[in-house]
Amino acid sequence: MSVIPDAPDPFARDRGGPAQPLLSVSGLYKHFPVRKAGGKKQVVRAVDGVDFDVLKGETLGIVGESGCGKSTTAKLLMGLIERDAGSLLYDGQPVGERVMPWRSYRRQVQMVFQDSYASLNPRMTVEQSIAFGPKVNGVPGREAVERARALLARVGLEPKRFAGRYPHEISGGQRQRVNIARSLALEPRLVLLDEAVSALDKSVEAQVLNLLLDLKAEFGLTYIFISHDLNVVRFISDRVMVMYLGRVSEIGPSDTVLDAPAHPYTEALLASMPSLDPNNRTQAALLQGDPPNPIDPPSGCRFHPRCTLAEPICSETEPPLDTVGPLHRVSCLARQPGSGHSAAPARALAA
């Protein structure tokens, strides 16, 4: 029961079957050149070797603090900035090459931005903004507008009242609904939500999260959900990826990662969430200071200067992202057998 006229069944477009990841990212790099005072040329290692898969029909949460590279990753995935190295496979096909040019990839992968106001053209009505995508993809004008109205209705905005409005005439939550509607106008299979609910008030955030859940079920969507709020990520995600200074520190099922974190950084992030129980307030912060600057990341494990488990070996060896449990991978020497870290589990246990 799709509200979009003649919407193709998302699975009709499926190539590789349910076991093949919808999006497979490997060896993704992006360094930005910066000039520091004194004319020295340096690079910001915004994304520094990131690999992950997005499975069909799941919601992959990406969490991390500022400078961890999550927003750059989002832009790289959408091709809004050019990657230095790495490959994207969409349903098995390399993105940006002849079989899957960016234009056709973007019909299947869409994005919702954090700033609901900046992401809508202030001179276009809500309806025009939503209909723009279908129009430039060859949908006749009237049909595109009808589709826009159907989508507005689907995201909970009565078309009669909202279609002709301008972005500044509606509230933040309503604007974000419009942005969601626009992202769905091209009938994508994958929607990337970059801090899409972070700027909203809590009660509005809850409404939008519910909407996202409904839309996912209705249109068979896959989400990449980027957020700094672990509670929201826990609520909406099937799997969670934790990033630190341009690298993946932990990835796995959200229950495992957020209830029994294997990486000390994930643990610290969780301990930083404010308590909601007045009888049980946080007593001490696990981490001191700010997240370091990705211009000059520490050697070895990037987390070692702030890590409670750090040993000399951590500053020498860069930990690989290794499997520690079902679907659960961690880049921490203390969790990897035979790494040389004193806390590492014995090899036999892992095997």
Next chain:
Amino acid sequence: MSGPMSNPEPAVTLGNLRVAFGKVQVVDGVDLTVERGQAMALIGESGSGKSVTLRAILRLFHEGRSRIEGTILAAGRDVQALSKRQLANFRGGDVSMIFQEPLLAFDPVYTVGQQITEAIRRHEKISKEDARKRALALFERVRIPSPERRLDNYPHEMSGGMRQRAMIALALACRPQVLLADEPTTALDATVQIQVLLLLRELQRDLGLSIIIVTHDLGAAVEVADRIAVMYAGKIVETGTAHQVVLDPHHPYTIGLLRSRAEGALAKGSRLQTIPGSPPDLANRPPGCPFAPRCFLVEERCRQEMPPVAEISPGHKVACWRTEEAAAAYRAGPTPVRAAEPVPA
């Protein structure tokens, strides 16, 4: 120490505070008392008037464009009666404030140390060296690593968390009795936010500081505050100790806020409880309780008449006609009773 017993006069008292900008009544009759040495959190969503209430304590508005009514007593002074000059001494001297964005509080062309010593010397007659010593002590107090070196930094040379600490140091430079904090941790990363919240708690305890923190984040409020006041559409709908408000809420709006949080979800993939609708238009307020159109317990009386403030238990005050039903609904479990009649179109 300066507990409430030794110092019977409260740190801040707001009596029927009303603030309007033009026709928009942003704060609509707020009564609030903050005892000495106490930390109070004002929570609410955007447009609830929490930030305006806080700023009214320092009269931080353009005189011509705003109208402040009611009584404001802070640090033993009648704020409404202060002259321009007295107000300048009062701000930063008796009561000081920290903001969400520290870069706006600092002048980019001076070092942080210069600005703090300058602030101290503006309020007190002491030598440059002594002022600098005090600035250094403040930097140690707010736990800025290598404080001596950091005093000579320009604001942009510091990281976000460190700037926030430096701003707290600046706010404390003249030994104020009351610290007002407007969304102090909203722009910070999670691991930094908790450090700043813990620092505020420590300052309250060690310096006997009275703190009012404005935040939209219930978690941040619980971490810092002894008491919490929940604001909606310019009114305080519920006040009490953190325990009372968070564990035994009696106002449907507080219940809605608690329920709509993602960590309160029953199970993965289940829907969140939401508060339907959006806040009222403050320019034309409907009569009665402003929350009535969104309330799950609404009845006819709510739409006609603003409920009086009832004291549920000592120190726990709620402005609602149906506090008992609300509390019972909260205790009964996570599915609030929905009103039989539909929300008006």
Next chain:
Amino acid sequence: MTAPITAASMALDGGVLSAGDAAPEAAFVPSRGFWGHVGHRLVRDPVAMGAGAVILLVVLIAILSPWITPMDPYKGSMLRRLKHVGDATYWLGSDELGRDMISRLMLGSRLSLFIGVTPVLIAFVIGSAIGILAGYVGGWTNTILMRTIDVFFAFPSVLLAIALSGALGAGIFNSIVSLTCVFVPQIARVAESVTTGIRKRDYIDAAKLSGALPLTIMRVQVLGNVVGPIFVYATSLISVSMILASGLSFLGLGVRPPEPEWGLMLNTLRTAIYANPVVAALPGVCIFVVSIAFNLFSDGLRAAMEIRQ
């Protein structure tokens, strides 16, 4: 793909949409549209409306002047030179050749407005094209275009206008050409910075993601957002242009006598400044009032176009 949406969940969302921002009773308020908003706010700005009225009045006089001047603006009389303001025949006095001042001022508004506004309009078209191109394409195109523009910036605009006019020779057409050359770099500058700002907005990224071609994005998403601010800037240049044009005529590089034009009139009346200072100052007053009016109106327009969330 059936949706597992329960009736209850729909009811919840239903509540969301029904209790929107507007008061529930005010069911459907049609949007005013962007220009509707601008107009609505402009009408409420007394200063801008006053300035607009002055401009409208001057434009009307300019259009109708051949028919409504009380006397022949070209016919002089050696006997009735330099009459004072308030004279029974010559309401605003007469000039050094005994021509009626009010008639000459009215007819002079035509040329003064024409050579004040035309260069700005032409420069608006050319400058916007250069600036938007540079801003949207960016990179080397931007560097080359904008550095070339910067060369023109090195000269003060008055000097540049005089130099160009001097090189091209006197005449209305030449002074319009030289004034256009003065304004193109300024408008291009503003157009470039506005476009560069717009290009970084998220909605341009969103348009890219929808698969639109660069030209479509430029036309649909960029143009509407940059033309407004550039136009406002251009209107603020009209006052400068009027003063420069008058200056050129004053120096004998623009309009030639006996055509009435305010700047030229100021020049020829210069000799009478001791004999009859009030009349000698009248063309200057006209230039002053009209340029201030354009400036105030452009300020009001800019304020009205600022959309707030």
